[in-house]
Amino acid sequence: MRIFQGAADNYNPIAPCRAYVERLRAKGKDVQLTEYPGAGHFFDGRAFKPPMALPQAQTTRNCRWQEGENGQLFNAKTEQPYSYSDRCVERGVTRAYDEKAASEAKKAVRAFVNATLKPARSP
Numbered sequence: 471m472r473i474f475q476g477a478a479d480n481y482n483p484i485a486p487c488r489a490y491v492e493r494l495r496a497k498g499k500d501v502q503l504t505e506y507p508g509a510g511h512f513f514d515g516r517a518f519k520p521p522m523a524l525p526q527a528q529t530t531r532n533c534r535w536q537e538g539e540n541g542q543l544f545n546a547k548t549e550q551p552y553s554y555s556d557r558c559v560e561r562g563v564t565r566a567y568d569e570k571a572a573s574e575a576k577k578a579v580r581a582f583v584n585a586t587l588k589p590a591r592s593p
Contacts, residue, residue, distance in 0.1 A: 471499070471501045473491065473501070473502070474578065474579070475503065475505060476571060477506060477507045478508050478509055480562075482511065482529075506568065506570075509566075510564055510565065510568070511563060511566070514567070514571070514576070515565065515567055518566050519569075521565065522566070523563075525562050528560070529561065529562070531560065532560060533558035533559060535552055536549075
């Protein structure tokens with residue numbers, strides 16, 4: 471698994487992703503997280519140049535979950551089934567294109583696909 475994320479993402483912060491990657495690595499999984507400093511959410515979306523502030527958009531950036539039986543999510547603080555009405559859900563995010571991060575991510579994905587799938591080259 472390869473994950474590409476902006477380190478300045480205020481919609482889906484990178485800290486929980488880092489923790490997830492470490493849990494997977496501890497289980498021997500082939501996972502790699504590539505962080506792009508200064509890049510935010512939708513860093514590869516040209517439509518978000520200039521940045522787009524969404525003051526009413528919901529974000530779970532401060533929510534912490536636990537996974538229960540059959541994949542059900544629970545609020546780690548309250549131990550109740552998670553929902554978007556939980557107090558940890560906040561509002562206000564920004565989406566922003568980052569040309570450098572987008573270009574680097576495209577190159578990395580192309581290199582990964584070529585190395586992993588070894589697609590046939592056209593004559």
